[in-house]
Amino acid sequence: MNCDKHPEREGVASCIICGRILCEECRLKLAGRNYCQSCADKLFQERSGETVKGKGMGLGAKILIALLIILAVLAVVSYLIYMVYLAPYYGSAENVMRILMNDPERIIRFLSGNI
Numbered sequence: 001m002n003c004d005k006h007p008e009r010e011g012v013a014s015c016i017i018c019g020r021i022l023c024e025e026c027r028l029k030l031a032g033r034n035y036c037q038s039c040a041d042k043l044f045q046e047r048s049g050e051t052v053k054g055k056g057m058g059l060g061a062k063i064l065i066a067l068l069i070i071l072a073v074l075a076v077v078s079y080l081i082y083m084v085y086l087a088p089y090y091g092s093a094e095n096v097m098r099i100l101m102n103d104p105e106r107i108i109r110f111l112s113g114n115i
């Protein structure tokens with residue numbers, strides 16, 4: 001059998017997708033398998049299409065958004081705890097922060113007794 005494109009050349013392989021006979025020049029070896037040029041192109045296009053689609057929303061971006069949401073929720077929750085429980089007893093946020101730095105157990109004890 002001779003090459004599909006070059007009738008004067010002897011075929012050395014056949015494309016695993018379309019079965020076309022390929023000479024040494026036409027044969028494209030990818031991951032140990034033989035492809036013709038057009039099937040290799042199609043394969044490559046499909047793969048790069050998938051990567052582009054997959055990159056639309058990367059895992060990293062999703063994790064980042066999730067972290068931001070968690071941080072926002074934590075900020076709101078700690079603000080609410082401060083406003084409802086701490087502010088009436090300890091006054092300004094600065095005061096609460098100072099107590100938190102010097103004696104965090106006092107705040108934890110206070111909160112666990114009140115919430």
Ligand SMILES: [Zn+2]
Pocket residue numbers: 015016017018019020035036037038039040
């Ligand atoms: Zn082919």
Ligand SMILES: [Zn+2]
Pocket residue numbers: 003004005006009022023024025026
């Ligand atoms: Zn050929």
